[in-house]
Structure formats: structure tokens, C-alpha cells
Amino acid sequence: MFWKRLLIGCLIVLNLVLLLRMLVSDQGIFAYRQLKADYDTLEQQLNVLKEQNLALSQEIRLLQADPEYIERVIRQRMNFVKENEILYIFPDATKEGTAGAVQDEGKD
Secondary structure (H helix, E strand, C coil), X not given: CHHHHHHHHHHHHHHHHHHHHHHHCCCCHHHHHHHHHHHHHXXXXXXXXXXXXXXXXXXXXXXXXXXXXXXXXXXXXXXXXCCCCCCCCCCCHHXXXXXXXXXXXXXX
């Protein structure tokens, strides 16, 4: 009878040690959950980078083959104009504060 109780006690202690090790060790459940979260974050970053890569590849193809797209890009990014065109550059609205609007002082 004593040996059975001793064996059961040892098995219970062994199970508790194994359970604690499963939860807290470097290869335990908490470490797995952290690795899973890191994996999901990296997966999302990878998807974003793939989309950016696809967009850049499409832009490269357009820049190599489409003269109208090339012209549009040059005109937008470098403020180039065609002959007989006038380019007006207005001050940035965020820098001016009022953006050219007249403030009403309450006078009639």
C-alpha cells in the first residue's frame, strides 16, 4: 500500500513538473504563442511588400512602354510644361494657415 501511494505521489509530481515545463520553457505554449504572433506580423509585412513590389513592377512596365504615362509622370513630379503653357505654383495651404481665405472679423 505504501509503495502504491509513493508511486502515485511521484507520478503526480512528475506530471506537475512536465506541465510547468510545457507552459514556461523556451519551447512551451507561451513561447509558441509569441512566435505565432511574430509570424503573423511578418506575414502581414510580406503581403504589404508584395503589393508594393507589384505596383512598382507595373510602374516600371508603364515607364518602359507608355509615352503618355512617361509624360504625365514628368509633368506631375518635375512640374514640366508644354509649349505655350503657363505653370502657376500656389503656396502650400498647410504652411499658410488660412490658405488664402479671408477671415471674417465680424464687421459689417
